[in-house]
Amino acid sequence: MKKIAIIGAGIAGLSAGCYAQMDGFETEIFELHNNPGGLCTSWKRKDYTIDGCIHHLPGASPSSKLHTMWKELGAIEDGRILFDSILRRTIDSGGNELNFYTDLVRLKEHLMEISPADKAVIDQYLTAARKFTKFELLAMVAGKGKERFSMIPHLPKIMKWGPISLEQFASRFKNSFLQKAFPTAQYDFQGIPMMIHLSFLAGCSIRSMGWPVGGSLAFSKRIAKRYEELGGKIHYRSKVKGIVVKNDRAVGLILEDGTKADADIVVSAADGYSTIYEMLNGKYRDDLIDEYYANPPDEQEMNAYVSLGVDLPLIDLPHGVTWLMDKKLELSDRNYQKMDLEVFNSKTEMVPEGKSVVRIPFTASYSYWKKLSNDRELYVDQKGEIAEKVIERLDGLISGIKEKVEVVDVSTPITTERFTGNFHGMQVWTPRSKPGRIMSKGLSKTLPELRDFYMVGQWAQGLIGIATAAVQGKKLVQKLKKR
Ligand SMILES: Cc1cc2nc3c(=O)[nH]c(=O)nc-3n(C[C@H](O)[C@H](O)[C@H](O)COP(=O)(O)OP(=O)(O)OC[C@H]3O[C@@H](n4cnc5c(N)ncnc54)[C@H](O)[C@@H]3O)c2cc1C
Structure with a gap:
């Protein structure tokens, strides 16, 4: 053997x-x-489980x-799987709201309510999403040679939707809120090909994508x-x-x-x-x-997080929320015009009943945090300062959250480097x-x-x-x- x-x-x-x-x-x-x-x-942080991945x-x-x-x-x-009815909710301070419903019929109706003038673009988007329900991108990428051949019938849509980014597609909308909100569909990855977003949306709609x-x-x-x-x-x-x-x-x-x-x-x-x-x-x-x-790049999207354990049920929020902020938020060496939230309420079975974890990713510079980490006190202070700023700002979106924070956890590329040995975290x-x-x-x-x-x-x-x-x-x- x-x-x-x-x-x-x-x-x-x-x-x-x-x-x-x-x-x-x-x-x-x-x-x-x-x-x-x-x-x-x-x-684990007290009664809260903070999720670092899926x-x-x-x-x-x-x-x-x-x-x-x-x-x-x-x-x-x-293991049981949760299927979200909303892939992401994007809101602005003016009360506009875009929900990426995973039910494609509902999504179309919702987009039409936001902007009837964009019917042609909406039709194009939803037709493409439906086509992608028959194409499991990840299974193909991961597949064997033979399985990759089964990609051939899908080549026209790959060629059509591969070269267009989320941002480029969003510019086709006449509605100014949709132009701003649509590129946030996949967290901070506004530049990714539409093909990837369509695969995610389609995967969620047929429940081949879920959450354990x-x-x-x-x-x-x-x-x-x-x-x-x-x-x-x-x-x-x-x-x-x-x-x-x-x-x-x-x-x-x-x-x-x-x-x-x-x-x-x-x-x-x-x-x-x-x-x-x-x-x-x-x-x-x-x-x-x-x-x-x-x-290596010095920065990577979502390589750092502020995670908050809060004594709030947040049961009405979907897992993914993006807030387009009026005022920039300055965190260490960067300015942010939007805040992404990952919400883990008690449906996830990772928090006590009636409580939640809210995670806010940010893009961190490895060299900046590496230098800071040489001085433990400075490093810890900087993490604390970032968390404070995030909590203060978040209170503008979820009123009263400031008073309900029970746990604060900040992870940086240095955390990932230390715990997983991955190059530059x-x-x-x-x-x-x-x-x-x-x-x-x-x-x-x-x-x-x-x-x-x-x-x-x-x-x-x-x-x-x-x-x-x-x-x-x-x-x-x-x-x-x-x-
Ligand atoms: C924030 C975040 C969100 C993500 N979300 C998703 C998602 O939604 N869906 C998805 O599919 N993927 C997601 N990913 C990506 C996914 O987590 C990774 O691509 C995948 O887990 C990588 O697995 P791996 O086994 O290749 O490497 P790793 O997970 O890095 O495993 C390497 C292992 O090797 C160990 N190791 C390292 N050095 C040594 C050593 N010298 N001796 C012994 N052991 C060692 C480490 O401790 C670690 O356990 C996400 C990743 C992150 C960071």
Whole structure:
């Protein structure tokens, strides 16, 4: 029986572990944290559970191609799924409100009520959304070669809606509120292709996108449980320091405490930079990898959050709310003209009855926070200052919230870096050069000249998402079986 050592119990590592166990390999996972999940996590603050990840779970319903995989991984076995009737509500201070209803008939009526003069654009939008209900973008991206061929009938709509951004489409509306509000459909990603928004909206409308009750850590823990039931072993608080290589073959791991683990095959499902440049001392790499890690962006959307535990039910608010503010909000080194809210009320089963968590993402500069973090006091003060400003401003939207805040939690890129080991506390980014090459072949699924070594997860594939991470684990095992 071949022995596989897996680094990292994020979704990719857990998935690789589960499928390898199912296929008769002997595996062990080494995880630096004391919990599974990596980025797919939540944490407790008093009675409140703060969720750090899933907004949308692709593959939520049996009609989805990804559903079987989640079932095999035990991820939704006993988990219940919530389906929002509103993908996002965007409001301005003048009382205008745009609801992205997931019921497409209702959405059309609502848009027509806001702006009858925009009938032609609204028709175009809704017709496209309906077409996307027959096309599961994520399943295709994550799919095998054969599945990707089934993309061919969908090429016309991909070509039509791929090159247009949310912002560009919004400019077609005559109504000035729709022009401003429409680009907020997908959080801070106004520049993303309409194709992605249409996939999300369509996915929510046919309930192939949902939200797992209990949140991200509960979701990850179900996969970890499945892995252990299959006979796998997770070593928590076991940071891998090095990958042992003999004659250009990976033969095991060495942990930070000096413990060694032998293996026939090593799989890293951990951060790409530390795997390639630290655990392997930068010995196995190519120009593409070097260029990628030499040019990281300093900022990334939604890489920092202010999370508030509030003694308010907020039962009338949808999960996603965007507030277009009249006055700019200045947070550390940036100005914000809008505030995005993620609302977790008691329907999510993550907060006590009648209470809620409100999370407000912001875009943080890694270098700014890294510098601050060298002085613990300054770092903590800055987090406190940001939280205060956010609470003060939020009181203008949810009157009285200021008095109801029971828990304040601020996470920055430094938090993510510390807890998940991810490079600069980031998720994988789209590179400036050769994005197409990375989309089709991945960034570093294997490394040049190194045998018996594989990578899975966001840094291997060059794509984010829990579904793509899990699919890679599955695909890797299919490949190993054929060796
Ligand atoms: C705020 C936020 C919201 C998101 N929302 C969604 C969403 O709605 N839907 C969606 O599909 N995706 C979402 N994502 C993306 C998704 O969470 C990630 O793409 C996915 O979880 C990445 O999984 P992974 O296994 O590749 O990596 P990771 O989750 O980073 O896992 C890597 C694991 O390796 C461990 N590790 C690192 N270094 C070492 C070491 N030296 N030794 C041992 N272990 C190590 C880490 O602790 C971690 O557990 C979101 C991400 C964020 C940050």
